[in-house]
Amino acid sequence: xxxxxxxxxxxxxxxxxxxxxxxxxxxxxxxxxxxxxxxxxxxxxxxxxxxxxxxxxxxxxxxxxxxxxxxxxxxxxxxxxxxxxxxxxxxxxxxxxxxxxxxxxxxxxxxx
Amino acid sequence: xxxxxxxxxxxxxxxxxxxxxxxxxxxxxxxxxxxxxxxxxxxxxxxxxxxxxxxxxxxxxxxxxxxxxxxxxxxxxxxxxxxxxxxxxxxxxxxxxxxxxxxxxxxxxxx
Numbered sequence: 001x002x003x004x005x006x007x008x009x010x011x012x013x014x015x016x017x018x019x020x021x022x023x024x025x026x027x028x029x030x031x032x033x034x035x036x037x038x039x040x041x042x043x044x045x046x047x048x049x050x051x052x053x054x055x056x057x058x059x060x061x062x063x064x065x066x067x068x069x070x071x072x073x074x075x076x077x078x079x080x081x082x083x084x085x086x087x088x089x090x091x092x093x094x095x096x097x098x099x100x101x102x103x104x105x106x107x108x109x110x111x112x
Numbered sequence: 113x114x115x116x117x118x119x120x121x122x123x124x125x126x127x128x129x130x131x132x133x134x135x136x137x138x139x140x141x142x143x144x145x146x147x148x149x150x151x152x153x154x155x156x157x158x159x160x161x162x163x164x165x166x167x168x169x170x171x172x173x174x175x176x177x178x179x180x181x182x183x184x185x186x187x188x189x190x191x192x193x194x195x196x197x198x199x200x201x202x203x204x205x206x207x208x209x210x211x212x213x214x215x216x217x218x219x220x221x222x223x
Contacts, residue, residue, distance in 0.1 A: 009152070032209050043202055043214035044155075051209075090155065094209045098162055099145070099170070104154035 002027045002095030006103035014111045019063075019078040019085065021106050026072060027095025033074045034092040034100075035065055044090060050074060061085070086110045114138050118203050118215035125193040125222045133188040133218050135203030141213075143206045144186040145170070146178065148199040149217075155202070161186055162208065193222045 007022040025031060032051050036044040048059025055067040061084075065076045074091060091103040119134045137144065145160035147170075157170030161180040175197060177189040186205075190197060200219050204212040 034211065036212070043216050044204075044212070045214070046211050049211060092212070098168070098208070099143075099157065099160050100206075100212060102147075102155045102157075 002031070002093050002097050002101050004091050004093050004101050004103040006089075006091050006106050008106055009104065010107045010109065012109040012111055013081045015083055016080050019076070019081045019108065021076040021089050021091075021108065023065075023074045023076065023091030023103060024072055025074060025091070025093045025095065027093055029096035031093045031095040033065075033067060034094075035059065035063070035074075035076050036090045036092060036102075038088045038090065038105075040087075047076070047089070081108075081110050083110050083112070116203055116205050116213050116215040118201075118218050120218060121216065123218060123220050125190075125220065127193060127195060127222060129193050131190050131193065133190075133201055133203075133220075135186045135188065135215060136184050137186075137205040137213070138184065139205060139213065140183060141205040141207055142183065143208050144180065145204050145212075146176070146186070146188045147202045147204065148172065148197075149202060150199050158188065158201075190220075195222045198222045 003026045005024045034049045035047040037047045038044045048057045050067045058064045088107045116137045142163045146158040147155040159178040161167045203215040206212045
């Protein structure tokens with residue numbers, strides 16, 4: 001069975017500080033992993049994806065994520081937060097099943 | 113290339129009414145799905161389809177029906193609307209295992 005756990009439904013960081021959003025997954029086969037972002041009153045859009053190539057994946061807006069098989073993790077990071085990063089972030093996995101599984105989401109707040 | 117389109121954008125229903133939320137995609141994706149999004153609940157999968165003529169239930173299917181007669185269209189039917197179905201509904205499509213493309217959403221209120 002496949003599943004996704006996002007630690008922390010809300011995360012607050014100061015502008016300019018490191019952003020770290022945590023995602024752990026379970027999968028019976030090598031997974032495809034995704035991070036999506038949702039800005040207020042919009043649909044979700046892809047931030048980045050891992051599909052078994054490089055374990056460090058770079059996405060849009062300066063975000064990146066590292067696939068760590070031993071830790072079953074795919075945490076999202078950005079070195080320096082910007083006010084425009086305030087949004088909700090979703091981790092997702094395709095892990096051998098016939099459907100994608102989304103985490104519950106983490107709302108990122110940026111403090112001035 | 114319109115991507116994923118959803119209609120209507122907003123809808124108000126009375127309890128017991130039925131309606132259909134439309135979803136269409138022009139990317140020839142075999143996988144399509146419907147989600148509802150409620151505060152604090154993340155995205156919950158209602159129904160999904162891996163190709164024309166094939167549908168399956170997700171996490172919260174009760175009160176909703178779907179059909180997939182063509183690759184392009186995946187309508188969601190509310191059989192008898194209830195206040196608990198007040199939500200924002202998203203349709204998405206993709207190739208299996210690949211990036212999901214989401215529609216802009218339908219905001220539904222059931223009185």
